[in-house]
Amino acid sequence: MESTEPYGGEGTDMPGGALSGAGRPPAVRMYEMLYSSLVSQLLVAVAEAGVADQVEEGPLGVAEIAERTGTHPDALQRVLRALASTGVFRETQAGVFGQTPLSRTLCSAQEGSMRDVARYVGLPARQSAFAAVGHSLATGEPAFPHVQGRTWWEYFAEHAELATLFNRAMGTMSRRVNSEVLEYYDFSRARSLVDVGGGQGHLAVLIAQRYPRLRATVYDLPRVVPEAEEVVRRGGVADRVHCVGGDFLESVPEGGDHYVISWTLHDWDDGDAARMLANVRRGIADGGTLLVIDEVPPVGNAPHFGKFEDIVMLTLLRGRIRDEEALRKLFAGAGFEIAEVRTTASPTSVIVARPV
Numbered sequence: 001m002e003s004t005e006p007y008g009g010e011g012t013d014m015p016g017g018a019l020s021g022a023g024r025p026p027a028v029r030m031y032e033m034l035y036s037s038l039v040s041q042l043l044v045a046v047a048e049a050g051v052a053d054q055v056e057e058g059p060l061g062v063a064e065i066a067e068r069t070g071t072h073p074d075a076l077q078r079v080l081r082a083l084a085s086t087g088v089f090r091e092t093q094a095g096v097f098g099q100t101p102l103s104r105t106l107c108s109a110q111e112g113s114m115r116d117v118a119r120y121v122g123l124p125a126r127q128s129a130f131a132a133v134g135h136s137l138a139t140g141e142p143a144f145p146h147v148q149g150r151t152w153w154e155y156f157a158e159h160a161e162l163a164t165l166f167n168r169a170m171g172t173m174s175r176r177v178n179s180e181v182l183e184y185y186d187f188s189r190a191r192s193l194v195d196v197g198g199g200q201g202h203l204a205v206l207i208a209q210r211y212p213r214l215r216a217t218v219y220d221l222p223r224v225v226p227e228a229e230e231v232v233r234r235g236g237v238a239d240r241v242h243c244v245g246g247d248f249l250e251s252v253p254e255g256g257d258h259y260v261i262s263w264t265l266h267d268w269d270d271g272d273a274a275r276m277l278a279n280v281r282r283g284i285a286d287g288g289t290l291l292v293i294d295e296v297p298p299v300g301n302a303p304h305f306g307k308f309e310d311i312v313m314l315t316l317l318r319g320r321i322r323d324e325e326a327l328r329k330l331f332a333g334a335g336f337e338i339a340e341v342r343t344t345a346s347p348t349s350v351i352v353a354r355p356v
Contacts (some may be wrong), residue, residue, distance in 0.1 A: 181291075191215065
């Protein structure tokens with residue numbers, strides 16, 4: 001018999017979930033799901049306006065928040081009322097709104113603030129691609145170049161300010177997701193680590209701070225290197241973490257005993273992903289270890305954020321989120337054997353592989 005429970009069960013936090021929880025007729029749940037994208041749009045709007053920052057010290061009336069943020073009082077009240085119904089902000093009395101744990105993540109000064117992530121998610125160019133997901137569905141090709149006339153990476157190369165926002169957003173996710181990796185893998189035996197596609201260097205800094213005998217290389221495109229160097233400097237590990245510019249589809253620094261690819265492999269199709277892994281295989285020291293931090297969704301109907309992240313890959317890029325079987329095949333073709341896949345408390349897993 002077909003289940004009548006909502007996707008993921010009551011209290012699901014999966015994208016597109018019903019707004020009002022379990023027990024609703026299927027047609028009502030579907031109606032709500034069709035409108036659930038509005039939650040994302042509202043979160044982007046209040047993040048852009050900096051609303052959460054205004055109520056960090058305590059609840060404020062809508063008129064004062066509106067004056068501080070340059071928004072329309074009546075429109076703001078309606079937006080905050082809608083968000084409060086999802087647990088983002090809280091109406092403490094009529095027309096007065098304060099923080100909740102969810103809204104606090106949008107405060108600029110909060111450690112690991114999600115404000116830049118929200119602003120990145122709401123980039124008009126990005127949103128335009130999702131509006132054209134039907135193109136991807138019909139052709140199997142990413143919608144972004146269909147809409148913008150250039151690839152995702154070409155677009156960012158032409159818009160430096162958006163590339164900076166992207167890097168900040170990915171840095172936030174790196175700090176939040178990759179900090180958990182330290183709880184699931186012991187780097188005490190590592191001496192030379194290469195973070196392939198390491199972005200702004202947040203993961204390498206976290207590892208180097210915890211393991212003072214380790215030296216690391218952050219390897220990414222030359223335009224990212226200055227930002228990574230600043231992160232490394234602020235992290236107090238510039239004497240042991242070095243930033244190198246290059247293209248990991250062409251080569252990677254050689255001689256590391258540990259290589260890390262974090263939240264990057266899924267950006268690429270199987271051909272380019274295999275090239276990246278093969279480059280690591282050529283560079284890795286004998287007996288070395290490759291760690292890939294990525295989402296590994298389960299097969300079947302079980303909910304997993306990676307199944308939605310895969311649609312992002314379909315729409316924006318040519319990458320994909322791979323299940324364990326697909327990863328094992330990909331790694332084997334590049335000269336690696338997956339030793340284990342360690343699930344974490346976040347949607348990502350730590351894939352531990354050895355050269356063969």
